[in-house]
Amino acid sequence: MRTRRILTAVTLAATTMLGCAGITAAAADAPETRQDASAAQSPSHQMAEIKGTVTKNTHMYKSGKPVQALKTGDVVVLKCWIHQPKKEKFYHVSFKGKDGYVVATAIKLEGAHEPPKCK
Structure with missing residues (x-):
């Protein structure tokens, strides 16, 4: 029960810190988000022409x-x-x-x- 309260407090704090974007800490750390970020790397990491x-x-x-x-x-x-x-x-x-x-x-x-x- 105590762990649940701590997670709720952390999520609330993260939501407040991220502002009106409406992103929660759980959503910011979702696997889909990490994959999208890795796909949009700089051109130096992309395949050569x-x-x-x-x-x-x-x-x-x-x-x-x-x-x-x-x-x-x-x-x-x-x-x-x-x-x-x-x-x-x-x-x-x-x-x-x-x-x-x-x-x-x-x-x-x-x-x-x-x-x-x-x-």
Whole structure:
């Protein structure tokens, strides 16, 4: 019983200290909150950019329309990949501030890692 009173007092004090945010000590220490905080770490803790080299002249497409011409040797940043049923695999890439999709056979990965699958 005494432990319960102490916990109630601590929770009340924590709520008062945190102010109008309405966050209790229990909510501030919830596992979901800790996971969200770890996911939003600084860029130095995030995965490095995955780059690829264009192997043949092609275009980046978005909504079925060409966005940017790519030449052999251009270096693009790969964000993720998508594989549609009965179609080829595509990479979502960015190049010179623009982004779009490029067929995977036109990109050679620089390194051993592939980008994650698009959600």
